[in-house]
Amino acid sequence: xxxxxxxxxTTNPKPRPQDETKLGFARYFTDHMFVMDYDEGIGWHDxxxxxxxxxxxxxxxxxxxxxxxxxxxxxxxxxxxxxxQLFRPDMNVKRMARTNERMCIPELPDDxxxxxxxxxxxxxxxxxxxxxxxxxxxRPFIFGDEVSFSVLPAKHYRFLIILSPTGSYYAANDGGxxxxxxxxxxxxIRAARGGTGYAKVGGNYGGGMRASQDAMKYNCKDVLWLDAxxxxxxxxxxxxNAFFKIGDEVITASLESGxxxxxxxxxxxxxxxxxxxxxxxxxxxxIDEVIEASENGTLKEIFASGxxxxxxxxGTLNYKGTDIPVAxxxxxxxxxxxxxxxxxxxxxxVEDFMGWTYPLNINK
Ligand SMILES: *Cc1c(COP(=O)(O)O)cnc(C)c1O
Numbered sequence: 001x002x003x004x005x006x007x008x009x010t011t012n013p014k015p016r017p018q019d020e021t022k023l024g025f026a027r028y029f030t031d032h033m034f035v036m037d038y039d040e041g042i043g044w045h046d047x048x049x050x051x052x053x054x055x056x057x058x059x060x061x062x063x064x065x066x067x068x069x070x071x072x073x074x075x076x077x078x079x080x081x082x083x084x085q086l087f088r089p090d091m092n093v094k095r096m097a098r099t100n101e102r103m104c105i106p107e108l109p110d111d112x113x114x115x116x117x118x119x120x121x122x123x124x125x126x127x128x129x130x131x132x133x134x135x136x137x138x139r140p141f142i143f144g145d146e147v148s149f150s151v152l153p154a155k156h157y158r159f160l161i162i163l164s165p166t167g168s169y170y171a172a173n174d175g176g177x178x179x180x181x182x183x184x185x186x187x188x189i190r191a192a193r194g195g196t197g198y199a200k201v202g203g204n205y206g207g208g209m210r211a212s213q214d215a216m217k218y219n220c221k222d223v224l225w226l227d228a229x230x231x232x233x234x235x236x237x238x239x240x241n242a243f244f245k246i247g248d249e250v251i252t253a254s255l256e257s258g259x260x261x262x263x264x265x266x267x268x269x270x271x272x273x274x275x276x277x278x279x280x281x282x283x284x285x286x287i288d289e290v291i292e293a294s295e296n297g298t299l300k301e302i303f304a305s306g307x308x309x310x311x312x313x314x315g316t317l318n319y320k321g322t323d324i325p326v327a328x329x330x331x332x333x334x335x336x337x338x339x340x341x342x343x344x345x346x347x348x349x350v351e352d353f354m355g356w357t358y359p360l361n362i363n364k
Contacts, residue, residue, distance in 0.1 A: 003047065003115045005034070007123060010051035019021060020131035023167040030124035034116045034140075034161035038106055044159070047112070049120050052162060062154050063143035067203045070099040071141035072113070073307045074264075076121055076163075078128045079348030084121065085357045087346045088242070089114045091264040096140070099199040104153035105142050113140060114358070120161050121363050129165045133176070135346070137166040137308070165349035166308075177331045177339055179315025182237055183215035185223040186320065190236065190259070192228035197259035204261075205239070212238070218318045222304075226257065226287060233284045235259060240304035240312065241266035244285060245334055246293045247300070254282035265305040269338055271354065278334070279360060287319065294324045299308075302330030311339040311345075 010031045029052050036047040039136055063069050074092050078084055093113050100107050112148025121128075140161045144154025179294040188211040191197025196204055205352050208223075215223045222238030235253050236242055241263040246250045250273055253260050273280040293299035294317075302314040313336075315329035345357065 002111065003119070005047045005049055005119045007032075007119070008051065009123065009148070012051070016127065017165060020129045020134055020165075021167070023129060023134060023165055025166050025297070026137060026164045028165055030136075030163040030165070032120055032123040032128040033163070034120040036116070036159040038157040038159070040155040041097070044106070044112070047116060047119075047159075049123055055158075055160075057145060058147050060147045060149065060348045061143075061145040062148050063145055065149060066151055067201070067206070068103060068105065068144035068154055069142060069202050070096070070103050070105055071139060071200055071202065072096050072099075073200070073305055074117070074140075075135040075346070075348045076117070076128055076138060076360070077135050078130050078231065081348070083348075084125060084128060084360045084362050084364075085346075085348065086117065086354050086360065087358070088264050088268070089358050090142075091267065095200065095262060095264070099201060100142070101140070102196060102199040103201060105144070105157060108159070113220060116140070116159075116161055118360050118362065120163060121360060124163055125165065125362055126362075127165050129167075131167075133343075134165065134167050136202075137164045139164070143243075177311070177313055177336060179313045179326075179329055179331055180221040181219060181316045181318060182222055182224050182314050183220035184317055184319040185211045185214065185225055186231050186287075187211075188214075189228040189231075190225040191259055193259060193260070195228075197257075198255070198261060200261060218321070220318055224287075224317060226259070232286050232288070232303050234287055234290065236261065237304040237312075239307035240309060241269075243269065243301075243303050243305065244290060244293075245301035245332065246289070247298045248279060250278055250280045250334065251285045252280070252282055253285070263306055265307060265310065265342070268342060268354075268356065269305050269311075272338060272341060273334075275354070290317070291319065291324055294326065300327055301334050302326050303332065303335040303338075310343050310352040311335050 033052040207245035225235040227233040304312040317324040
């Protein structure tokens with residue numbers, strides 16, 4: 001192995017969550033984490049695995065004031081034969097590079113992310129849950145921690161990876177799919193052309209919380225974002241990409257505007273649908289077209305895609321205070337088939353006919 005990260009093992013292992021069906025999303029964290037530093041003139045250095053614990057940060061660190069940071073989200077799964085695998089980590093590496101470039105964060109060597117993930121999971125492999133719908137969520141993130149109030153890229157950064165055994169984000173208790181209510185947000189926006197919409201950064205989320213609060217007033221789980229310019233075209237659902245099945249066409253927003261986060265699940269959904277011969281189109285879709293389709297009975301399904309929930313079917317949209325039903329609120333067959341196939345490939349119960357899995361070099 002090219003990297004040899006030193007390991008400091010915890011002397012105080014935490015009790016494991018007893019009930020794997022009640023993990024929630026990112027409520028528990030494992031015993032270890034990965035840490036690495038960057039200094040101008042030296043580069044990235046001193047990658048290491050240490051006990052998961054609070055970190056010290058100087059209050060004048062630039063990230064706490066100007067939010068120069070990025071993050072990724074991926075999962076590790078234990079196959080029925082006991083081996084451990086990731087799902088398309090090469091895509092996380094590429095996206096991380098694009099986000100870093102946008103945020104003026106120094107680039108990482110291409111093979112570092114996966115090596116670091118492997119090193120920390122090697123210490124916490126017994127934390128990978130196996131109940132239906134569960135996985136080990138992996139959260140890599142980088143932040144600038146130079147002590148400076150000048151609005152310039154930092155000269156010092158920290159890269160951490162923390163791990164959390166999780167259930168699925170929205171799923172029912174048995175790990176299966178259930179539909180959710182989504183609020184169509186026509187006032188606040190998530191991302192504009194030229195902004196940071198395509199990058200995975202905290203600021204996109206901090207700026208979106210006010211909109212999610214509105215959604216809760218209408219008893220909705222999350223928001224459907226519309227485009228920033230005209231408040232007319234559908235973009236994303238909360239922190240997931242959005243798909244609409246109208247007639248026999250599946251539609252999702254194209255990446256061309258730079259306002260859509262290029263989800264790895266999104267790309268996988270598109271590839272699977274094409275593989276199955278389903279017509280899938282990346283184009284502008286107006287909320288009016290969605291409402292019209294609901295009224296004339298051609299709106300077959302809406303679902304969100306993302307690492308956290310995999311596939312999350314939508315049963316109702318609320319737009320300007322009115323409920324718009326989506327196929328009687330039932331889980332659609334496309335969403336169900338995509339979920340079964342993706343989660344099956346990810347966990348090794350369905351043959352990986354797309355070549356998407358990445359086995360980790362960790363003993364069972
Ligand atoms: C992470 C994220 C997604 C989903 O990306 P995946 O790679 O599929 O997990 C979608 N939208 C936003 C805004 C995101 O941050």
